[in-house]
Amino acid sequence: MQRIFIFLIAGWSGFFVMAIELLSGRILAPNFGNSIYVWGGVITVFMLALSVGYLLGGRLSLRDPSLRRLALLLMLGAATTIPVILLGDAVLDAVFDRVGDPRYGSLLAATLFFFIPTAIAGMVSPYAVRLLVRDPQSSGHCAGLLYFFSTFGSAAGTILTSFYLVLYFEIHQILAGLIGVSLILGSLATVLGNRENAPGP
Numbered sequence: 001m002q003r004i005f006i007f008l009i010a011g012w013s014g015f016f017v018m019a020i021e022l023l024s025g026r027i028l029a030p031n032f033g034n035s036i037y038v039w040g041g042v043i044t045v046f047m048l049a050l051s052v053g054y055l056l057g058g059r060l061s062l063r064d065p066s067l068r069r070l071a072l073l074l075m076l077g078a079a080t081t082i083p084v085i086l087l088g089d090a091v092l093d094a095v096f097d098r099v100g101d102p103r104y105g106s107l108l109a110a111t112l113f114f115f116i117p118t119a120i121a122g123m124v125s126p127y128a129v130r131l132l133v134r135d136p137q138s139s140g141h142c143a144g145l146l147y148f149f150s151t152f153g154s155a156a157g158t159i160l161t162s163f164y165l166v167l168y169f170e171i172h173q174i175l176a177g178l179i180g181v182s183l184i185l186g187s188l189a190t191v192l193g194n195r196e197n198a199p200g201p
Helices: 002-032 036-060 067-079 082-098 102-122 124-132 136-168 171-197
Strands: none
Touching: 002 036, 002 067, 002 082, 002 102, 002 124, 002 136, 002 171, 036 102, 036 124, 067 102, 067 124, 067 171, 082 102, 082 171, 102 124, 124 136, 136 171
């Protein structure tokens, strides 16, 4: 059951990141447009954040890794996305008023909103690999399987968000749903982790 939750968290984390990345263009568009410059800034922010997250997740996995901590990463990444819902319009207007060039304005806004949540989400995959590997000889297989689930989740998040979710829901509703699923999945994984680590009778 613990391994199932590890794969679920990795897959959902990939879904979450790609859904947020696609929505970020819609969030920034009213102030900065939808040009290639804006998307270039968005992609840059997400790739840099993921690279930092991979590095930090690998380092964090060296210190007493557990399913509970993996769940905490998932929930923390979701929680740091909440300001996009609560403060999005005010922050975008402030950045727009102070940065005249839409290239750098969109880059700054994307960094403020999405760097931290994406970096935390990036920590999930290397941390999950550490939880899965028990035998060094199977480490490559475990890593490949884990990244399969993560990348499959990313593909699902991309197509479902772009083809369906944006057609039926407002952006803030989608964000709230993504955050809610992350919190629920993280809470269930935390409960399971507590049970796994509970002392026997």
